[in-house]
Amino acid sequence: MSDLKNLEHLLSLDREVRETPEVVASIRSIISRDVEARHAYVRWAHFESSLGWHLTGDANAHQSIVRQLKSERIQNRRILVWGTTAALAVVLLLTGLITTAAIHHFNPYQHAIPLVAWYTQVPDADSQLPGVQAGKLLRAGHRIQTREGKVVLRMAQGTVVAWSGLVDLELRSAQEVVIHGGNVCFHVPPQAIGFRAVTPAGVITDFGTQFGVSVGFDGSAEVHVMQGKVELVSKTEKRCPIITGESRGLTGTGEIGELQPVNESLFASTLPLLNGIPKFRGNLRFWTIPPLSVNQGAALTGNAVGVFIERQRFALPDPLTVYSPAPGEYSTATPPTLTTLPAGTFVRSYFIHADSSTQTSNEVELTFDNKILGVILSAAQLSETDPLLGLREVRYPSEFHSDLQPKFRAFMISPGTTTNVGDMYTIHPDGKTIQITMGLLESYGIQDIDQFRILVADDP
Amino acid sequence: MKQERIHFSFPQQEGESIPSHGHREFVRLWTGASRRVHSYILTLVLNWADAEDLLQDVGVTAWEKFGEFDSRMDFVSWTCGIARNKVLTFNQHSLRKLVISSELVEQLADAVRMESETLELQHDVLQECLARLDSGERELLKLRYTPGLSIKAVSEETGRSVDAIYKTLQRVSRRLSDCVSRRLKRRRS
Numbered sequence A: 001m002s003d004l005k006n007l008e009h010l011l012s013l014d015r016e017v018r019e020t021p022e023v024v025a026s027i028r029s030i031i032s033r034d035v036e037a038r039h040a041y042v043r044w045a046h047f048e049s050s051l052g053w054h055l056t057g058d059a060n061a062h063q064s065i066v067r068q069l070k071s072e073r074i075q076n077r078r079i080l081v082w083g084t085t086a087a088l089a090v091v092l093l094l095t096g097l098i099t100t101a102a103i104h105h106f107n108p109y110q111h112a113i114p115l116v117a118w119y120t121q122v123p124d125a126d127s128q129l130p131g132v133q134a135g136k137l138l139r140a141g142h143r144i145q146t147r148e149g150k151v152v153l154r155m156a157q158g159t160v161v162a163w164s165g166l167v168d169l170e171l172r173s174a175q176e177v178v179i180h181g182g183n184v185c186f187h188v189p190p191q192a193i194g195f196r197a198v199t200p201a202g203v204i205t206d207f208g209t210q211f212g213v214s215v216g217f218d219g220s221a222e223v224h225v226m227q228g229k230v231e232l233v234s235k236t237e238k239r240c241p242i243i244t245g246e247s248r249g250l251t252g253t254g255e256i257g258e259l260q261p262v263n264e265s266l267f268a269s270t271l272p273l274l275n276g277i278p279k280f281r282g283n284l285r286f287w288t289i290p291p292l293s294v295n296q297g298a299a300l301t302g303n304a305v306g307v308f309i310e311r312q313r314f315a316l317p318d319p320l321t322v323y324s325p326a327p328g329e330y331s332t333a334t335p336p337t338l339t340t341l342p343a344g345t346f347v348r349s350y351f352i353h354a355d356s357s358t359q360t361s362n363e364v365e366l367t368f369d370n371k372i373l374g375v376i377l378s379a380a381q382l383s384e385t386d387p388l389l390g391l392r393e394v395r396y397p398s399e400f401h402s403d404l405q406p407k408f409r410a411f412m413i414s415p416g417t418t419t420n421v422g423d424m425y426t427i428h429p430d431g432k433t434i435q436i437t438m439g440l441l442e443s444y445g446i447q448d449i450d451q452f453r454i455l456v457a458d459d460p
Numbered sequence B: 001m002k003q004e005r006i007h008f009s010f011p012q013q014e015g016e017s018i019p020s021h022g023h024r025e026f027v028r029l030w031t032g033a034s035r036r037v038h039s040y041i042l043t044l045v046l047n048w049a050d051a052e053d054l055l056q057d058v059g060v061t062a063w064e065k066f067g068e069f070d071s072r073m074d075f076v077s078w079t080c081g082i083a084r085n086k087v088l089t090f091n092q093h094s095l096r097k098l099v100i101s102s103e104l105v106e107q108l109a110d111a112v113r114m115e116s117e118t119l120e121l122q123h124d125v126l127q128e129c130l131a132r133l134d135s136g137e138r139e140l141l142k143l144r145y146t147p148g149l150s151i152k153a154v155s156e157e158t159g160r161s162v163d164a165i166y167k168t169l170q171r172v173s174r175r176l177s178d179c180v181s182r183r184l185k186r187r188r189s
Helices: A003-011 A021-033 A035-055 A058-093 A096-105 A379-389 B020-045 B048-064 B075-093 B102-132 B135-145 B151-158 B162-188
Strands: A115-121 A136-139 A143-146 A150-155 A160-164 A167-173 A176-187 A196-199 A202-215 A221-234 A239-243 A246-250 A279-282 A284-286 A305-309 A320-323 A328-331 A338-341 A346-355 A361-367 A372-376 A408-410 A424-427 A433-439 A448-457
Touching (some): A021 B102, B020 B102
Parallel strands (some): A176 A196, A284 A305
Antiparallel strands (some): A221 A239, A305 A346, A320 A338, A361 A433
């Protein structure tokens, strides 16, 4: 088979297969030696990129917006036709002035204000925006004031805006919002770099990917960067960059405060919404910046259950044995059955952590944006999967000397036995929701942490 | 004729002012260039997730260095230069990734330059061909590129097997590719 034919075959493979090291190496080997194949490859890569660019991200939002705009224009045109005809009839009977008024009233361009955002999600019943239905498109100039509940908006360029509770926010364009008050979080994808959050005392320009802004009703503000980088420009035209893990205050008069560490707790109820957990219940602390260590006593969360994302869009290199995600109620005495995820399955791993140093029991419920594929519960499973699914920047108990490891690490100490300290969980019939009750061993005078991994389906 | 260089030299220190026209100009140029920069990065790394991460890095660096950008230069070429350096740095720091040789990076950069006219034409005709697909085919194709939607999830919701969905996708992709080839040939002749 010629190099070109070989290349065509390799490029026609599914993306998951095509991006494996072996296939990439073969493709590179061909295009290194064959000029014709190299040019064909360049055309193919640009074709793929163009196609993806047309079909995803901001394109999705744009297409929906365009569709909505078109349908509104069609409706308006219909109204115009009807209105004009009616008005003409009236003209024949009465006066031409009414015609003018009617046409003016039904002008199809009266709504030609850009559509800039999509109200995509209603995480819970309390979160309905007043007068706005989920799935509704919002126009530039729309001002939203909420007192309670959680709200998620998707801007036309792809930025996701989320908040909870008391917020006063105005949509200025697809790339700019004004925060008059409240705590708001942003996730900005690459195509929306340059997105701006305007506050009374300054403007924040985003370079991706996650940041939060807290605006007091006296006009002061705080900017917290969970991931990536933003630039803060005060109204006195002072300027400073803020990067991952940093925050800055801004007085109402535009004075920029000292550099401080990020305070994620300000956005505790919002950050999960931006990280694949559109709905949750209970005392949850989401770490966008993972703790340096999750050994005993190293990552205390008060009364909250800590959660962070480990590997994502990760293709399992080998089959992985996990506890089944079948809906049902499970405890130490009645654990779920084991199942095997095939090699090549794309997963996103959520690490759940609670520490007996600050709590004895806890209950949370998490709803993920994709199906739960499996749960990793036992100490042996956790230690085995630390190197595979864990983050390099986090130290897991399995990396410490055995003397320094907690005696009980796993959520369920010995699944299938009667050793029960109240650990149980329920997977709901939607396959995306898990309710967890954690019991910690403080009452026995033994240090304990409860940890487990939830693997959720992810995309390549 | 010698052109005036546009000075978008953003101050680096706190306390200095930022010209808002610079921000607007950058956003305008970046909006127009980012798709082509993405194509270039994907050509080099052959991995969607890495290409998206690198595109973001390139955007940040382009903004930071925008003061150095000479308006006589082509913005796309300038940002592709940044992208090329990012890919080479990414190679050095990425232990788990497959390394691309700097020689191949240069060869591909040359090929992209030589094919540039065809690549732009291809982008245009692709839009035309996409418009010829029926809405169902387009929606299905969209799934392949939409983050947060797995083929498996679609299969569960539609009741069609994963295999059937993959086969349909392949058929639609092939039709699209044939349509682009035909139209490219027609435009050239």
